[in-house]
Structures are given as structure tokens and as C-alpha cells.
Amino acid sequence: MYKAAIIGAGVVGGMTxxxxxxxxxxxxxxxxxxxxxxxxxxxxxxxVHAGFDPKPxxxxxxxxxxxxxxxxxxxxxxxxxxxxxxxxIVAFNDEDxxxxxxxxxRGAENGVEGLKLLDGDQARKMEKNLSKSxxxxxxxxxxGVVCPYELTIEAVGNAMDNGAELYRNFKVCDxxxxxxxxxxxxxxxxxxxxxxVINCAGIYSDKIASMVGDDSFTVTPRAGEYxxxxxxxxxxxxxxxxxxxxxxxxxVLATKTVDGNILLGPTSVDREDKExxxxxxxxxxxxxxxxxxxxxxxxxDKVITQFTGLRAHxxxxxxxxxxxxxxFINAAGIESPGLTSAPAIAVKIEKLLLESGMHxxxxxxxxxxxxxxxxxxxxxxxxxxxxxxxxxxxxxIICRCEEVTKAEILDAIRTNPGAVDVDGxxxxxxxxxxxxxxxxCMPGVLEILAEELKKAxxxxxxxxxxxxxxxxxxxxxxxx
Amino acid sequence: MKNAQVVIIxxxxxxxxxxxxxxxxxxxxxxxxxxxxxxxxxxxxxIHNGFxxxxxxEELTGPEYAERYEKLVSDAGIEFLTDxxxxxxxxDRVVTCVNGNGCMQIKxxxxxxxxxxxxRPRGALNVPGERPAGVITAGTAQKFVNMKGxxxxxxxxxxxxxxxxxxxxxxxxxxxxxxxxxxxxxxxxGGLTRNIVQCLRDFEIPLKLHHTVTExxxxxxxxxxxxxxxxxxxxxxxxxxEYISCDTLMLSVGLIPENELSKKAExxxxxxxxxxxxxxxxxxxxxxxxxxxxxxxxxxxxxxxxDEGEIAGRNAARFALGKDLEAGExxxxxxxxxxxxxxxxPEGEPVVICxxxxxxxxxxxxxxxxxxxxxxxxxxxxxxxxxYAIKEVTSPERTLTTVMRCGDGTMxxxxxxxxxxxxxxxxxxxxxxxxxxxxxxxxxxxIIEKIGETEANVVCSKSLS
Ligand SMILES: Cc1cc2nc3c(=O)[nH]c(=O)nc-3n(C[C@H](O)[C@H](O)[C@H](O)COP(=O)(O)OP(=O)(O)OC[C@H]3O[C@@H](n4cnc5c(N)ncnc54)[C@H](O)[C@@H]3O)c2cc1C
Ligand SMILES: Cc1cc2nc3c(=O)[nH]c(=O)nc-3n(C[C@H](O)[C@H](O)[C@H](O)COP(=O)(O)OP(=O)(O)OC[C@H]3O[C@@H](n4cnc5c(N)ncnc54)[C@H](O)[C@@H]3O)c2cc1C
Numbered sequence: 001m002y003k004a005a006i007i008g009a010g011v012v013g014g015m016t017x018x019x020x021x022x023x024x025x026x027x028x029x030x031x032x033x034x035x036x037x038x039x040x041x042x043x044x045x046x047x048v049h050a051g052f053d054p055k056p057x058x059x060x061x062x063x064x065x066x067x068x069x070x071x072x073x074x075x076x077x078x079x080x081x082x083x084x085x086x087x088x089i090v091a092f093n094d095e096d097x098x099x100x101x102x103x104x105x106r107g108a109e110n111g112v113e114g115l116k117l118l119d120g121d122q123a124r125k126m127e128k129n130l131s132k133s134x135x136x137x138x139x140x141x142x143x144g145v146v147c148p149y150e151l152t153i154e155a156v157g158n159a160m161d162n163g164a165e166l167y168r169n170f171k172v173c174d175x176x177x178x179x180x181x182x183x184x185x186x187x188x189x190x191x192x193x194x195x196x197v198i199n200c201a202g203i204y205s206d207k208i209a210s211m212v213g214d215d216s217f218t219v220t221p222r223a224g225e226y227x228x229x230x231x232x233x234x235x236x237x238x239x240x241x242x243x244x245x246x247x248x249x250x251x252v253l254a255t256k257t258v259d260g261n262i263l264l265g266p267t268s269v270d271r272e273d274k275e276x277x278x279x280x281x282x283x284x285x286x287x288x289x290x291x292x293x294x295x296x297x298x299x300x301d302k303v304i305t306q307f308t309g310l311r312a313h314x315x316x317x318x319x320x321x322x323x324x325x326x327x328f329i330n331a332a333g334i335e336s337p338g339l340t341s342a343p344a345i346a347v348k349i350e351k352l353l354l355e356s357g358m359h360x361x362x363x364x365x366x367x368x369x370x371x372x373x374x375x376x377x378x379x380x381x382x383x384x385x386x387x388x389x390x391x392x393x394x395x396x397i398i399c400r401c402e403e404v405t406k407a408e409i410l411d412a413i414r415t416n417p418g419a420v421d422v423d424g425x426x427x428x429x430x431x432x433x434x435x436x437x438x439x440x441c442m443p444g445v446l447e448i449l450a451e452e453l454k455k456a457x458x459x460x461x462x463x464x465x466x467x468x469x470x471x472x473x474x475x476x477x478x479x480x
Numbered sequence: 481m482k483n484a485q486v487v488i489i490x491x492x493x494x495x496x497x498x499x500x501x502x503x504x505x506x507x508x509x510x511x512x513x514x515x516x517x518x519x520x521x522x523x524x525x526x527i528h529n530g531f532x533x534x535x536x537x538e539e540l541t542g543p544e545y546a547e548r549y550e551k552l553v554s555d556a557g558i559e560f561l562t563d564x565x566x567x568x569x570x571x572d573r574v575v576t577c578v579n580g581n582g583c584m585q586i587k588x589x590x591x592x593x594x595x596x597x598x599x600r601p602r603g604a605l606n607v608p609g610e611r612p613a614g615v616i617t618a619g620t621a622q623k624f625v626n627m628k629g630x631x632x633x634x635x636x637x638x639x640x641x642x643x644x645x646x647x648x649x650x651x652x653x654x655x656x657x658x659x660x661x662x663x664x665x666x667x668x669x670g671g672l673t674r675n676i677v678q679c680l681r682d683f684e685i686p687l688k689l690h691h692t693v694t695e696x697x698x699x700x701x702x703x704x705x706x707x708x709x710x711x712x713x714x715x716x717x718x719x720x721x722e723y724i725s726c727d728t729l730m731l732s733v734g735l736i737p738e739n740e741l742s743k744k745a746e747x748x749x750x751x752x753x754x755x756x757x758x759x760x761x762x763x764x765x766x767x768x769x770x771x772x773x774x775x776x777x778x779x780x781x782x783x784x785x786x787d788e789g790e791i792a793g794r795n796a797a798r799f800a801l802g803k804d805l806e807a808g809e810x811x812x813x814x815x816x817x818x819x820x821x822x823x824x825x826p827e828g829e830p831v832v833i834c835x836x837x838x839x840x841x842x843x844x845x846x847x848x849x850x851x852x853x854x855x856x857x858x859x860x861x862x863x864x865x866x867x868y869a870i871k872e873v874t875s876p877e878r879t880l881t882t883v884m885r886c887g888d889g890t891m892x893x894x895x896x897x898x899x900x901x902x903x904x905x906x907x908x909x910x911x912x913x914x915x916x917x918x919x920x921x922x923x924x925x926x927i928i929e930k931i932g933e934t935e936a937n938v939v940c941s942k943s944l945s
Contacts, residue, residue: 388579457630
């Protein structure tokens with residue numbers, strides 16, 4: 001019997017597990033995929049929003065601003081890349097200028113610090129590639145960027161370091177309430193018992209809630225499509241550029257990720273299927289068209305990949321954080337600014353649990369910090385030399401685009417939560433994320449995974465499930 | 481910091497020929513740095529033949545061509561570091577590299593860039609759809625099949641009909657894979673005509689010109705692709721979509737010179753070729769830094785890469801020795817081989833593109849009307865061409881290249897030492913597939929004599945120990 005079971009290893013589940021792992025209690029993290037950060041927390045804009053956007057007084061507003069304040073420290077403890085690059089919300093016409101004023105007021109009401117209204121030239125002075133047609137902008141200096149899957153991985157890893165257990169490929173299909181807690185069943189028949197259950201299942205959070213009889217909300221997948229540009233396009237902008245919302249909606253953004261790539265998007269279109277992560281020609285065309293308003297020229301020839309993220313859009317207009325059944329807590333419909341809010345959501349869940357009578361005491365040996373991963377490519381020649389002398393695997397570069405070494409890949413497999421597939425290595429080390437998108441390093445990564453996990457290469461997958469990369473060995477006639 | 485007169489970055493054909501030429505031109509301390517575990521570059525995975533027609537006047541496989549140069553390099557006593565990657569280069573020619581022994585810096589009097597090229601990934605192409613496993617570039621597939629001995633798919637569609645796509649269509653077919661179609665967005669294939677004949681037509685693989693892949697289906701593994709015709713502006717034509725079920729989409733959509741290092745040294749680049757701007761001495765705009773081969777622009781034939789390497793290597797040595805630079809031989813003209821389907825006659829017609837030499841004559845063959853009369857040929861410029869053309873319409877023959885497995889998992893490239901009848905190809909593949917090899921093995925070693933009752937022996941095309 002676990003004290004708490006957290007369903008979903010996204011950023012919310014990860015942050016919650018980390019927070020709870022400070023207490024002397026047993027924690028199970030249940031994730032339906034083979035790895036963590038496979039839902040919304042993998043594919044989003046990665047913006048640590050300042051908090052001028054949500055309706056004042058809403059959970060979104062409060063937790064966003066609080067999350068923003070907590071983010072820098074959280075990232076520092078977890079060794080996650082974070083950059084406070086500021087945001088410019090740009091306006092092109094009279095309607096926009098009016099809305100900019102409203103946004104400024106709202107931001108102030110939400111408690112966002114440092115907001116400033118700029119004219120077009122002042123904005124261009126900050127970001128010189130902004131289009132001449134930009135007439136004004138709202139500057140939000142507390143806006144930042146973070147790598148969302150890195151944050152999730154390190155949060156889960158930190159929770160695990162402090163004793164939490166991760167169950168992979170554990171797709172919760174049924175929850176039964178018993179006298180002392182809950183019996184949680186996975187699709188493959190595995191069963192886990194827990195006193196408390198926390199629902200952090202993203203777009204499936206409505207399905208999980210209904211397993212305990214809570215049908216009070218639904219969550220729709222709302223797709224956002226993106227294009228990612230090579231680091232060579234990094235000159236385009238440093239700050240995050242948003243279009244001020246107008247009667248047409250919110251529009252797209254352009255930002256420089258913590259790793260230095262330019263990210264363009266997202267669109268916003270509801271989809272029927274919660275698994276439909278297709279990238280569409282139409283969606284990409286919309287991104288292109290909208291981005292072209294921001295800048296006079298966008299180097300679309302530097303696109304290295306495109307992807308789609310599905311927002312867990314709840315029908316209540318706000319985050320759903322409550323306890324519909326004693327011992328069961330929802331963190332549902334956590335769409336944007338959910339990434340930003342995650343550290344604050346975790347604190348809120350902790351409070352709800354303690355208020356509901358959970359008796360636990362703080363651990364003595366809790367460690368909120370993680371050992372920072374070595375990023376070989378960022379080391380000086382002297383440091384590189386020292387690393388190689390200590391471990392010659394640092395001298396073997398597997399991914400040439402991002403200069404990732406064998407030692408870093410092995411570390412990604414061995415450190416909590418260990419990578420088990422090619423995409424997992426990619427999210428932890430950036431191997432395969434550069435401009436050749438794994439063409440060169442994938443065979444090497446696959447071999448290292450097979451060797452380290454003691455599997456045959458043909459068993460290694462791209463991203464779990466049936467996503468096998470190879471169909472067996474050549475020369476079937478070969479006699480064994 | 482170490483010193484060297486000429487440092488060559490990349491040990492492919494360009495780098496090797498540059499090294500040999502630099503040594504010949506008088507440089508004492510020449511050093512080749514290669515990140516792979518052996519010299520040879522991309523040639524090591526190009527086990528098919530078609531290399532060296534210009535340079536050596538014979539058809540070699542990639543590994544054979546590489547081995548000739550490896551021998552020249554070692555005979556000349558040139559130092560080379562393998563498993564070593566150059567990670568930085570400065571304008572004043574400090575080369576930083578990394579291997580299992582540490583991170584090392586070398587100050588070079590002259591540098592030759594010979595890093596080759598890389599494949600364009602799918603993202604750069606904006607193919608919409610899911611992101612399943614099973615989307616692979618042709619070069620990666622080639623590495624899996626030829627070097628590692630793994631099959632990356634069973635039913636494939638290839639996007640792009642450049643030579644690599646064509647070569648891989650044949651290669652996969654030989655290994656029992658079903659190649660459902662090769663799609664080419666342009667109105668003609670950019671591949672050599674001989675490859676269209678020998679890689680597609682021989683195996684009746686459909687080539688869909690003016691078609692592209694507009695969607696990838698499948699969540700975990702590819703389940704199919706939508707193939708659509710495009711108009712003159714290359715936009716998909718609505719209503720022409722066709723779903724092809726497959727487990728793999730192989731991309732052969734072009735190569736880009738690998739110039740991370742050139743950019744680090746802030747060498748001026750040519751926006752069109754995506755390689756450094758070079759002059760007649762193969763020198764970049766940074767004095768003392770030279771460039772050759774695929775790093776400059778994508779070359780179709782290795783022979784020209786070797787020629788370019790010679791000029792670059794010689795001049796790098798001359799620069800290091802303080803001598804004036806020399807241009808290459810003037811008037812040395814490269815014959816360009818025929819490309820695309822436009823040179824081909826419709827299937828079934830007696831027109832043959834000669835592959836005996838790079839000229840590629842278009843020869844029409846007319847069968848004798850009466851017994852005892854001879855075949856008539858038109859369009860050939862030599863008697864070898866005539867003989868080839870007649871053979872091609874009566875009983876076509878092909879050289880078979882493939883790999884064999886060793887007990888320890890090493891894959892050995894092999895070939896038939898002469899062409900075999902085309903209709904015996906699969907029979908011979910079966911015989912080859914049943915045999916396992918043992919190391920060490922030398923280039924030219926006979927592995928199977930007179931395979932499948934033909935006159936041809938299967939020989940090893942790479943020395944391995
Ligand atoms: C396009 C897009 C852009 C965004 N941009 C931003 C932004 O810039 N800034 C920001 O602050 N926020 C942003 N967000 C929102 C942010 O990404 C989310 O709020 C946050 O990632 C939510 O995390 P989560 O853990 O709740 O959900 P998820 O990351 O979706 O995690 C849920 C997990 O639950 C698992 N799960 C589901 N069902 C089951 C089951 N039955 N059994 C076991 N496990 C299950 C899933 O596999 C998944 O791993 C964006 C979202 C999207 C989609
Ligand atoms: C699939 C395919 C089929 C082909 N078929 C034919 C054919 O039939 N006939 C023909 O004549 N030609 C053919 N070619 C063309 C021919 O192989 C190439 O033109 C030739 O190999 C280019 O030589 P290169 O030395 O410039 O580059 P490469 O062969 O690519 O060599 C570059 C070398 O540099 C190394 N390198 C790169 N960066 C670094 C670094 N930072 N540090 C250390 N080392 C580095 C690489 O590992 C590599 O070994 C084919 C090419 C391909 C890809």
C-alpha cells in the first residue's frame with residue numbers, strides 16, 4: 001500500500017511527486033508510456049509566462065504568477081536550463097494598441113512585476129528584427145524560457161532519488177475506492193494500492209476522474225503545431241514575441257529556446273482524437289503566415305523539425321484542482337500556463353493533502369537538488385581533457401551535431417528516470433536533436449541502448465510500444 | 481600544443497588523396513584526422529560498384545576504391561588518427577580534436593577541409609503527419625544494412641530518386657524487401673540513367689515522377705504514406721492522393737556539405753552550394769585553409785573528389801612550405817554522365833544506354849531479320865559499346881554486390897568478379913545468404929567459386945581482420 005499514487009508523469013505529476021518526496025511517505029508514479037514527459041509536457045512552447053494573460057482571480061492567474069516566481073530556484077536545484085529572456089507582446093493596429101493597454105492593466109492586477117508599455121521603435125531597439133509595422137509593445141521582463149521535458153525528467157528523477165517509484169507502461173484503466181484507500185488497475189493487469197490518488201493525467205484527466213465517479217468536467221485535445229529552426233537562425237529574436245490577442249484569438253509566438261533554437265507556433269485547433277499528434281500542411285501554413293507579421297524575413301529554410309502538442313483544454317475555463325472524493329485529488333485540465341504553474345500547483349496539492357488529514361512528517365535526508373548532468377559540448381578544452389582522462393567514453397562523440405558523447409548517453413540510461421528508447425536519449429542529451437535529426441547518431445545510440453539494457457538491437461524502440469526501429473537481422477539464411 | 485605542416489580534417493576519398501598529394505609535394509608532417517574507426521568516408525558503406533571509372537578505368541565498389549587510397553596513405557607513411565573528431569577550428573589554423581585519450585589542439589601551417597556531407601533530414605522537408613518510427617534517411621538505412629547487418633524495414637516507399645535513393649531501392653530489394661515505389665517530386669530523376677536501369681527497371685520498381693509524399697501515417701511505426709501528384713509549381717494536386725501501405729519511408733532528398741567547422745572558423749560560404757567559397761587553388765578565403773570534395777559541394781562521382789583532393793593537398797603543402805600555389809591541370813575535362821529517365825527509351829524498346837564508359841552512348845539495337853545475319857547497332861562510338869548493347873538486349877548481365885555476415889557479426893562487402901546473367905541474381909543471393917564468413921579476410925579473396933553455375937566467383941571487396 002502506497003501513501004500516494006500519482007497518475008501521470010508530466011510536469012505536474014513530476015513536480016507533485018518531487019514536493020511530496022520531501023515527506024516520509026511512499027509514492028508511486030504511474031505512467032502509461034514507456035518514459036516520462038510524453039504528453040503535453042513534451043511538446044509545448046516552454047515559456048515561463050509572466051502572468052498578464054489569465055483572468056484576475058482565477059487559479060490560472062494566481063498559480064502562474066506564483067509558479068513564475070518559483071521557477072528560477074526550481075530550475076537551479078534541478079540543474080535545468082532556464083533563461084529569463086523577457087517577452088514582447090506586439091501590436092500592429094488600433095485594436096491591438098487598445099488591447100495592449102488592457103493587458104497591461106490585467107498584468108498589474110495579477111501582480112506581474114516590471115511591465116512596461118513601449119512604442120514601436122523602443123520595441124525594435126530591443127529586438128532589431130521586429131517588423132516595421134509593429135506599432136507598440138508590452139514588455140514583460142519576468143517572462144522566461146525553460147526546457148519543459150528536461151524540467152519534467154529532472155523533477156521525476158529528483159522524486160525518485162528521494163524514494164518515489166516510477167511505474168512505466170502502467171496505463172490506469174480502473175480505480176476502486178475501498179475503505180482504506182484505492183485499488184488502481186493497469187491495462188496489463190498490474191495492480192497498485194494507495195491511500196491517496198492524485199490525478200495528473202493531462203488530456204486524460206477527465207477519464208481518470210470519471211473512474212471515481214467524477215464526471216463534472218471534460219478535457220478536449222487542442223492541437224498546437226510548431227516549427228523548430230536550426231540554431232543558426234538564433235539571431236532572429238532573443239525575447240519571446242507574442243501577438244496581442246484580438247477578436248481572432250491569441251495568435252502565435254516566436255521564441256529562442258534555452259538551447260538556442262528558434263521556435264515558431266503554435267496553432268490552436270481542437271481535435272477529435274486524444275492521440276492525434278499529426279502535423280498538418282494547413283497548420284504549418286498558418287504558423288508561417290502569422291510569423292511573417294512579426295519579422296520582415298523569417299528563415300524558414302532553417303526548419304529542422306515540426307511537431308504538434310495537444311493541450312488539455314478543460315471545459316471549466318480554469319485549472320481544475322479539487323478533491324471530488326475523499327483521498328482523490330484532481331489536477332486536471334492543466335493547459336497553458338500549466339508548465340509555468342507546475343511548481344505552484346505542486347504546493348497547492350500538498351496543501352490539499354495535508355488539509356484533508358494526511359499524516360506525514362518531513363524527511364530528514366530530503367535533497368531538493370540533483371547532480372547537474374555534464375554537457376560536454378559546453379565544456380572548455382581543459383575541462384574536456386579532464387573528463388576524458390577520468391572516463392574515456394567522453395572521448396567518443398556519438399552525436400556530431402550537438403557533440404554528445406557516449407558517456408553522456410550512458411549517463412542518461414543510468415540516471416533516474418533512465419532512458420529506455422532512442423527518443424528518451426534525445427530528450428536527455430540532445431543527441432539527435434540537431435540539424436541532421438539523428439541521421440548520423442541513431443545507429444550508435446541504438447547500439448549503446450541495446451548493450452546497456454542487455455537487449456537485442458531489434459528490440460530497441462524509438463518511443464516505446466510498437467515503435468521498433470529494426471526488423472531483425474539481415475541474412476535470415478544464416479544458420480544459428 | 482602539437483604542430484603539423486598539413487592537417488587534413490576528414491579521411492574520406494577527398495582527405496586521403498589530399499594527404500597523399502601533400503606528402504608528394506614535400507610536406508613532411510601530414511596528418512589526417514577521421515572521426516570514424518577507419519579511413520574511407522562514405523565509401524565504406526557504398527558497397528555497390530560504379531566507382532573509379534574515370535580515375536582507374538574500371539568499375540570498383542566503394543570499399544575497393546577506398547582501399548586503394550588507404551594503401552597509398554599508409555605506403556607514404558602518413559600519420560592518421562581515427563576515432564577522433566575535430567570539434568573546433570580557428571582562422572589561425574588551430575585544430576581542436578577529441579578522442580579517447582583526451583582533447584588535443586594542433587597548430588597547423590595549412591589545413592585541408594574534407595569533412596564530406598550529410599543527409600537532409602525529414603524536418604527540413606515539412607512532410608506532414610505523425611512522427612512514428614520507420615522514417616529513415618537512405619544513408620542511415622545503408623549504414624544499417626551494409627555495415628551493421630540490420631533490416632530497417634520490410635515494405636518501403638522511397639522519397640527522392642537521386643542516386644542514393646536508387647541504389648538503396650536495389651539494395652533493399654536484393655535483401656528481400658519490397659520496394660513499393662520511388663517518388664520524385666521533380667519531373668525527372670536526378671540519378672544517373674544507368675542507375676535507373678539497373679536499380680529500378682531491373683526489378684520493376686515503379687518510379688513516380690512529379691509525385692511527393694504528403695502525409696505519413698502510423699502512430700508508433702509507419703503504416704503507410706499518402707503519395708500525391710504535384711503540379712508545375714510542385715504543389716500537390718488535390719484528388720490525386722494515393723495511399724500506399726508500407727512500414728518504412730526512406731528519404732533520399734539530398735545532401736548538404738558538412739560545414740560546422742568552416743562556420744566556426746568563419747570561412748566565407750557559398751549560399752548556393754552551401755560549402756566554402758574556393759578559388760582555383762582550392763583555397764578558401766582564409767589563407768592556408770583549403771577545401772575539397774563533398775564539403776565544398778556535393779559531387780556525384782568520387783573520381784572528381786579525388787582529383788580535387790590532389791589539388792587541395794598539393795597547395796596546402798606548398799602553402800606550408802612558403803611556395804606559390806598551383807592550379808590544377810588545365811583542360812582536364814570531366815565527362816558528365818547521362819542522368820534521368822529522359823535518356824531512356826520506353827520499356828521494351830531496343831535502345832540501350834551504354835555503361836561501359838562514362839560517355840554513356842545511346843545505342844539502338846536492331847535484331848537480325850534472317851538467320852545468319854548480324855545485329856545492327858546505331859549510336860555506339862566503339863566496339864565495346866556495340867558488344868555491350870547487343871548483350872543488354874539479348875541476355876543482360878549484372879555485377880552483383882552485397883554483404884556477407886561473419887560469425888562475430890561483422891559484415892563483409894562482396895561482389896561477383898564478373899557480371900552474371902540478370903535472371904540469376906536472386907538465385908545467387910540465396911546461395912550467398914546461406915554462407916557465413918570468418919575473419920581475417922582480404923580484398924580479392926574468392927569466397928564462392930562459379931556461383932550458381934555461372935562463370936563468376938564471389939570475391940571479398942574489403943580487407944578485414
Ligand atoms: C501546444 C502547447 C503549448 C503550451 N505552451 C505552454 C507555455 O508556453 N507555457 C506554459 O506554462 N504552459 C504551456 N502549455 C501547457 C503545459 O504544457 C501543460 O500545462 C503542462 O505540460 C501540463 O502538464 P501535465 O503534467 O498536467 O500533463 P501531461 O504532460 O500531459 O502529463 C500527463 C501524463 O499522464 C499520462 N497519462 C494519461 N493517462 C494515463 C493513464 N490512464 N494512466 C497512466 N498515465 C496516464 C500521460 O501519458 C502523460 O505523461 C502548453 C501546452 C501545449 C499543448
Ligand atoms: C550513397 C552514395 C552513393 C554513391 N555512389 C557513388 C558511385 O556509384 N560512384 C561514385 O563515383 N560516387 C558515388 N558517390 C559519391 C562519393 O561517394 C562521394 O562523392 C565521396 O565519397 C565524397 O568524398 P569526401 O571525402 O568528400 O566525403 P566523405 O566520403 O563523406 O568523407 C568525409 C569524411 O570526413 C569525416 N569527418 C567529417 N567531419 C569530421 C570531423 N569534424 N572530424 C573528423 N572527421 C570528420 C567523416 O567521418 C568522413 O569519413 C556516392 C555517395 C553516396 C553517399
